[in-house]
Amino acid sequence: MNAVQMLNITKKFGDLVANDNVNFDLRKGEIHALLGENGAGKTTLMRILYGLYRADSGEIWINDQPVQINSPRDAINNGVGMVTQHFTLVPPLSVAENIVLGAVKGFTLNPKEIEKSVAEASEEYGITVKPSALVRHLSVGERQRVEILKALYRRANVLIMDEPTAVLVPQEVDGLFNSLKQLVEKGLSVIFISHKLNEVMAICDRVTVLRGGRLVGTVERAGTSEKDLAVMMVGRETFGVERQGIKETGDPVLTVDHLSLTDEQGIDKLKDITLEVRHGEVLGVAGVSGNGQAELVKVLTGLQKPTNGQIILNAIDIAGASPSAITIAGMGRTPEDRHAGVVGELTVEENLALESLEIYLNRGVLDRKKIRKQAIEMIADYNIKASPEDKVRTLSGGNMQKVVMARSLSRNPSCVLAAQPTRGLDVGATEYVRGKLLEQRDRGAGVLLISEDLEEIMELADRIAVIYEGRIMGVIPAAEATEESLGLMMAGVTEHN
Amino acid sequence: MSKLRLEKAPAPAWVRPVIPLLAILVTFLITLIFIAWVQANPLHTYYYFLVAPFTSTVTMIELLVKATPLFLTGAAVAFAFRAGYYNIGAEGQLMAGAIIGSWVGVMLEGFSSWIALPIMIVGGFLGGVAWALIPALLRVRLKVDEVVTTLLMNSIIVFLVSYLLNGPWRDPVSMWPQSPDIAKSAMFFTLIPQSRLHFGFIIGIVVILTIWFVISRTAFGLKMRAAGSSAEGARFAGVNVERTILVTALVSGGIAGLAGVGEVAGIHFHLIQGLSSNLGYTGIIVATLGALNPFGVGIAALFIGLIDTGSLTVSRAMGVPVYLGQVVQATLLLVTLSMFVLTNYRLKREG
Numbered sequence: 001m002n003a004v005q006m007l008n009i010t011k012k013f014g015d016l017v018a019n020d021n022v023n024f025d026l027r028k029g030e031i032h033a034l035l036g037e038n039g040a041g042k043t044t045l046m047r048i049l050y051g052l053y054r055a056d057s058g059e060i061w062i063n064d065q066p067v068q069i070n071s072p073r074d075a076i077n078n079g080v081g082m083v084t085q086h087f088t089l090v091p092p093l094s095v096a097e098n099i100v101l102g103a104v105k106g107f108t109l110n111p112k113e114i115e116k117s118v119a120e121a122s123e124e125y126g127i128t129v130k131p132s133a134l135v136r137h138l139s140v141g142e143r144q145r146v147e148i149l150k151a152l153y154r155r156a157n158v159l160i161m162d163e164p165t166a167v168l169v170p171q172e173v174d175g176l177f178n179s180l181k182q183l184v185e186k187g188l189s190v191i192f193i194s195h196k197l198n199e200v201m202a203i204c205d206r207v208t209v210l211r212g213g214r215l216v217g218t219v220e221r222a223g224t225s226e227k228d229l230a231v232m233m234v235g236r237e238t239f240g241v242e243r244q245g246i247k248e249t250g251d252p253v254l255t256v257d258h259l260s261l262t263d264e265q266g267i268d269k270l271k272d273i274t275l276e277v278r279h280g281e282v283l284g285v286a287g288v289s290g291n292g293q294a295e296l297v298k299v300l301t302g303l304q305k306p307t308n309g310q311i312i313l314n315a316i317d318i319a320g321a322s323p324s325a326i327t328i329a330g331m332g333r334t335p336e337d338r339h340a341g342v343v344g345e346l347t348v349e350e351n352l353a354l355e356s357l358e359i360y361l362n363r364g365v366l367d368r369k370k371i372r373k374q375a376i377e378m379i380a381d382y383n384i385k386a387s388p389e390d391k392v393r394t395l396s397g398g399n400m401q402k403v404v405m406a407r408s409l410s411r412n413p414s415c416v417l418a419a420q421p422t423r424g425l426d427v428g429a430t431e432y433v434r435g436k437l438l439e440q441r442d443r444g445a446g447v448l449l450i451s452e453d454l455e456e457i458m459e460l461a462d463r464i465a466v467i468y469e470g471r472i473m474g475v476i477p478a479a480e481a482t483e484e485s486l487g488l489m490m491a492g493v494t495e496h497n
Numbered sequence: 498m499s500k501l502r503l504e505k506a507p508a509p510a511w512v513r514p515v516i517p518l519l520a521i522l523v524t525f526l527i528t529l530i531f532i533a534w535v536q537a538n539p540l541h542t543y544y545y546f547l548v549a550p551f552t553s554t555v556t557m558i559e560l561l562v563k564a565t566p567l568f569l570t571g572a573a574v575a576f577a578f579r580a581g582y583y584n585i586g587a588e589g590q591l592m593a594g595a596i597i598g599s600w601v602g603v604m605l606e607g608f609s610s611w612i613a614l615p616i617m618i619v620g621g622f623l624g625g626v627a628w629a630l631i632p633a634l635l636r637v638r639l640k641v642d643e644v645v646t647t648l649l650m651n652s653i654i655v656f657l658v659s660y661l662l663n664g665p666w667r668d669p670v671s672m673w674p675q676s677p678d679i680a681k682s683a684m685f686f687t688l689i690p691q692s693r694l695h696f697g698f699i700i701g702i703v704v705i706l707t708i709w710f711v712i713s714r715t716a717f718g719l720k721m722r723a724a725g726s727s728a729e730g731a732r733f734a735g736v737n738v739e740r741t742i743l744v745t746a747l748v749s750g751g752i753a754g755l756a757g758v759g760e761v762a763g764i765h766f767h768l769i770q771g772l773s774s775n776l777g778y779t780g781i782i783v784a785t786l787g788a789l790n791p792f793g794v795g796i797a798a799l800f801i802g803l804i805d806t807g808s809l810t811v812s813r814a815m816g817v818p819v820y821l822g823q824v825v826q827a828t829l830l831l832v833t834l835s836m837f838v839l840t841n842y843r844l845k846r847e848g
Binding site for chain 1 (some may be wrong): 561731
């Protein structure tokens, strides 16, 4: 008996195919993980099920009946509830008021009555909340329980949880898992969106893996392992790519020494990271997304100060330095999200100049002729399909990426940091960007490639470091890397020294 | 069943400059209601609003007089808005400039104009800077919303001025709540004899040219535009976003302060409670109507000056309330703002 079936779901956003002919089914009384990298299409698929998006094509069946879901209201009426990553609670209202919000009929509201009804629901489902407490006084974990109860109060029997552990501390995660297990025993079915392998293995009955908007497969938990799942997520067919010849590498250009970062909630995001990038090599940092790559990039680009440790670039410690100081020290930076690296409302030439304004100054005034001249050169060199006066926001992802790279690489940096450089790009742009990175290596720069795309790491890197939960599990020469060894390291099972 | 739905889709670039003109047209259509209400002939009313001021030298000069402080408050607001700093406090910063101007102006008795005028100008600028400082620091250090703080600073200065005028600065002779007149040498000279058009007009033009130059031709201008449209992207590219916003906010306050000095040294010659008559708030209308472009601000200031002058003419000639001009201005602001928002969307039929 299936609680939910989604058949041949396709959803496009412009040119981007977010879901490509995806099939998914949820059995009654199971916890089913939806696993995949950022941008794999997990959340899109679930938003379609919850009526937040409409599929371009495909069918949804609930309890073996075809249904039309055009809005969250339709989803709720069909017994589907969703707890999103960003909670939708009203902080100044009480827990009970939040839970009944939108579910009450009639004009008047009796606080005692709704608190009683919420207390009953809390009792019935075994989810402990204090109905009269104000939501703004609650911790994140408590707010999540309110969200879950809110869905159940509307008689949901299918609960979609979108990366529920991302906001929780470990103790709260245990509590959440216990609640979910109890609810499943009561007959609820749960869809658990995640990209964390250990959680999926800890709680789910079956796992569906998406990659690049496509279904990779659905497997029973009992018949799989964290390593197999890691390989499914990042792509099995990618192994065995022909490697470029290994070059003589030089002295270290970038040394990351015992780097750690603790966030505002006291969670350790980066733990004692030590890495070395030498002149003339590509060091790849591989890992399943969400294991500290974003934080590492922020620290290395100057957007976040590390808690501890040193980052030595050309004999200067750049840990905690400003983005411009890091640029001047010789780092060519590509951000994880290319939209965050450009100013969309400014023109291509203004964006190209923005990182190096000092060279365009002529007695305090911007030399606009020089800006134009350099922009035309960079546009030609990097094959950017745009004119200098186009606003950057009108560019495609590939061209935007080329703007970011042209800007940083034109300074001939001694170290190139490329974070997810080809994410979301088409094949042509991807090849182009990878070629440019190898050009930098051949020029003698050290290239630090942080990527969740294992194919990319295997194709470009001379040595591969694997990051897992903010720690470096080991660094191995690319020639010695195997599916087996990388998979085990990415799943946090083995370390390599 | 088909449904209409708003979809985010930016309009092509050529649309934006056309908007203020379209907004003026729509505004006059809307204000027809009010004109009909006061039982006036709309064509005559618009004639007196838009054309009559150009028929005599006196009203044409008066138009420029009205536009003078608006050049400055409009420039102040537009400059700040370009950096994404929503300075609603030009009104208070103008009064701060006026306080310093009327204080320094009295003490400059006996100095020549060559000394007095630069001191007046610098003093007024610094007064505005000082009044802009607290909200600016709160914004860049603690991320406190400047819309709220700059607005509240406007209310505070009303009481400060009231205290000064009813306390230490009260004119000892007349006992009116107004400060003593400033020194003759500290007064702004008139550009046309027998008129109220004063040196502040030239300051306004110079400031508009200067902020145009800074915004479009200097590294600082590029940084502030970057910080204003994407703080994230600007920061990544190495712009010190906080410092850029801080400097912009203070300069914006200074420019508004200059408007205050102009009103003291060019029009009233002493401080009074109603010195500003909402010039700072009107600056927001001017900046918006001018699409935050310095030259646009210049044109918008002249246009509002025209409506201000025209509303007096209309009132005299047709016997309608003088407030009709304010209704036109307010309607114009709402229409312009809604049109700018709507350029980011389009209506889509679905279902």
